Amino acid sequence: MSFINYSSREINCKIVFYGPGLCGKTTNLQWIYKKTNPDSKGKMISLATETERTLFFDFLPLALGEIRGFKTRFHLYTVPGQVFYDASRKLILKGVDGVVFVADSQIERMEANIESVENLRINLAEQGYDLDKVPYVIQYNKRDLPNVVPLEEMRRALNPRGVPDYEACATDGTGVFDTLKAIAKLVIMELKKGQEGG
Amino acid sequence: MLGSDLVMYDEEFKQIDAELQRLLAQANAKVVFLVDKNGQLIAATGETENLDTTSLASLTAGNIAATGGMAKLLGEKEFSILFHEGQRDNIHISIIGQRVILVVIFDQRSSLGLVRLRVKKSAELLGNIFNQLLEKVEAEKGSGKGGDSPFAEITDEDIDKLFG
């Protein structure tokens, strides 16, 4: 649910990073924060436990520049990945314009990935969204680790719809901006569609 | 398309801004702002220079969302007013017309009683403005008017440029 302000000429969109616990959602936002120049980002807010697990959400506002004279802002959120925080995840999905699914490429996390996609589908449906219709991209994170599932296998398991997907290593930034760019593009294209539809 | 987008026009924006300014003065408040339930800041007035209103907006929405979740578990529809008391500043948060959140920050120059009273009055007025806005948005949609939309003409190039 974007916010289009004709008075201040601004467009705000909400993007949510979803995925199982410890897959690297917060790390994605931290990288984006680190690499964006100071005047185009706001403060990053992390509501986390003492052990740095996300408790409620991370929030990073990004001003990307102008499209046709409108300032374009993206509000990036992460959900808490741990299974028992499901109530919080639902709240954060409210009003979402685009979803990034961050998968943990390690063999032992494959089941957690699949469960998390299922959980995403259910929670979106509760808000009246269909995972097969929302702007959606997938990131296969932690490709730097030795025990990863082959790319093709991950694709088969997590990306049957064939949405844009990227290999990443969020700790050194590989693939992070590719992922962000892809979801931003899909979200803006969706806005365009919405307007044309009338 | 996902839900209905929030759209703001110049006319309503000015009305909202004027009402927030009046509330600010009448409630003797430091800051007054309006947030969409999804965390987007709609308008702010008062001593906002040293205030991170974007972050405040997001956290306010998170706060309301969390209390809304608690309300549901208790079988309440929602808790429509929240109040946080600090050493110096206090925050009064209320939901207007189920969709927007009105936040008033005040210190010892005002009081909870006064803020409550003034908020109640403004809430009605603001509610009306938002209803008017929604009707307008619906009407524009109905007329199939997308002509002056900034998006209709967007190209891949425009989007690539965003990332420099």
Ligand SMILES: Nc1nc2c(ncn2[C@@H]2O[C@H](COP(=O)(O)OP(=O)(O)OP(=O)(O)O)[C@@H](O)[C@H]2O)c(=O)[nH]1
């Ligand atoms: N090797 C490696 N480690 C990573 C990568 N991305 C994240 N990590 C590490 O994985 C751990 C968890 O990362 P977070 O970003 O906190 O995970 P999260 O998805 O936010 O976890 P929750 O908040 O619990 O949902 C941290 O120690 C990160 O440094 C990666 O690409 N490679």
Ligand SMILES: [Mg+2]
């Ligand atoms: Mg996290």
